[in-house]
Amino acid sequence: MRTTRLLAGLCAGLALMATGALAQERTGNFSGLQLQGDKPIQIESDKLEVRDTESIAIFTGNVSVVQGDTLLKSGKMTVHYKKKEGAEASSTTMPGGGNIERMEVDGKVYVKTKTQVATGDRGTFDMATEIMTLTGSEVVLTEGQNVIVGCKLTVEMKSGAAKLEGCGSGSGRVKMLLTPEKQGQ
Numbered sequence: 001m002r003t004t005r006l007l008a009g010l011c012a013g014l015a016l017m018a019t020g021a022l023a024q025e026r027t028g029n030f031s032g033l034q035l036q037g038d039k040p041i042q043i044e045s046d047k048l049e050v051r052d053t054e055s056i057a058i059f060t061g062n063v064s065v066v067q068g069d070t071l072l073k074s075g076k077m078t079v080h081y082k083k084k085e086g087a088e089a090s091s092t093t094m095p096g097g098g099n100i101e102r103m104e105v106d107g108k109v110y111v112k113t114k115t116q117v118a119t120g121d122r123g124t125f126d127m128a129t130e131i132m133t134l135t136g137s138e139v140v141l142t143e144g145q146n147v148i149v150g151c152k153l154t155v156e157m158k159s160g161a162a163k164l165e166g167c168g169s170g171s172g173r174v175k176m177l178l179t180p181e182k183q184g185q
Contacts, residue, residue, distance in 0.1 A: 041066070062075075072105070072110070152165040
């Protein structure tokens with residue numbers, strides 16, 4: 001149970017960034033973490049490229065997204081959005097205007113919430129299915145002194161169900177180190 005909460009909590013931070021930072025309107029809870037839709041979002045990168053004909057926006061170079069207690073860092077973030085048609089399109093000041101389909105992050109992905117950290121090589125968040133995936137040669141999840149290592153983390157944000165898979169070759173097993181909490185601390 002604690003492992004599932006750890007996995008889901010870490011991923012909720014990334015999902016929070018995906019839903020809030022990209023102006024997708026949502027309210028509710030993911031695995032006990034409340035979305036911070038009312039908090040300001042700060043996105044910084046070395047470069048932003050908008051490819052309106054392809055319905056994507058690409059942030060590259062030292063990408064940093066901050067909302068409340070959640071921080072997402074990566075080398076690149078690609079936002080895929082639905083293109084608005086007609087009069088609706090002319091009223092949009094930002095690409096996608098809240099119609100985000102999917103977000104992809106690459107290049108040493110780092111997600112930090114108030115108490116947890118997740119790292120990997122790549123991450124995706126599908127807005128329609130609310131499924132977050134973090135992959136890499138080593139996906140590491142930490143909370144305090146507790147550490148879980150695998151190669152693919154999949155979280156269904158609606159249910160909070162989380163699955164961490166091994167790497168499939170060599171010593172491709174999921175590894176976990178749990179440190180018992182000391183009484184009175």
